[in-house]
């Protein structure tokens with residue numbers, strides 16, 4: 001396990017994933033009934049963008065740092081930018097929230113969350129951040145096992161976030177298996193899966209396996225900031241099962257903006273495709 005998210009925090013992939021996460025959480029908060037979140041690959045929770053790791057990769061400079069004040073910024077990015085602002089109460093963008101902090105800040109008194117992290121140092125850092133918050137449980141161990149162990153929760157509403165590092169071969173196949181189990185166990189939950197734009201064959205296999213599950217409503221989202229390159233990640237995507245009402249159009253508007261704002265080179269683009277019982281209900285794309 002060599003992966004450290006500190007090198008990638010706040011990059012274009014995080015912007016896409018965390019902006020969508022913040023929108024889903026906002027939607028879950030609109031109803032009084034409690035919701036729960038399972039974050040299977042949680043990371044350390046908070047990242048210092050002045051750290052040597054962030055300085056070495058510089059990835060955040062092509063991500064969150066490009067989203068400064070801009071009057072044209074779409075309203076759909078507001079919950080995400082607010083989540084970042086909450087970690088920087090005195091201004092600036094030094095502290096970048098990982099998914100667990102974005103989730104924690106969205107929980108109300110009766111809501112709950114489970115975070116799973118395999119790496120001991122990352123987990124210890126997250127443990128310190130969570131402190132004595134009784135709404136949250138932190139687990140050591142494999143995130144895919146957590147899907148099987150913790151679903152279904154007692155709540156009908158909520159989200160499973162699956163955000164693996166994709167550094168081992170076969171990740172897409174493990175992912176497809178875990179999601180299939182998860183959906184069978186908790187049909188009313190939303191699932192958001194992040195994926196890098198790489199290993200196209202693995203991704204297509206995963207997509208076919210998930211499509212064969214006969215899930216009611218799914219959203220497939222992609223953002224590319226440049227043409228594919230061997231030495232760096234130029235795009236990422238989300239696969240969202242049971243998305244909240246209105247998320248597809250909100251993401252389409254957001255991606256049209258982000259693909260322009262985060263573009264590194266001509267040749268990137270974005271796509272949002274929503275299907276309901278196999279029928280396409282939204283299909284939008286654009287090129288940069």
Ligand SMILES: C[S@@+](CC[C@H](N)C(=O)[O-])C[C@H]1O[C@@H](n2cnc3c(N)ncnc32)[C@H](O)[C@@H]1O
Pocket residue numbers: 001003005017040041042043044045097098099100116117118119122141142143144163164165
């Ligand atoms: C992409 S990072 C997670 C970032 C985080 N979800 C966020 O958005 O801020 C992936 C994390 O998964 C952890 N990890 C790797 N394999 C795992 C496994 N099998 N189960 C749980 N965590 C794992 C890594 O240590 C790393 O912290």
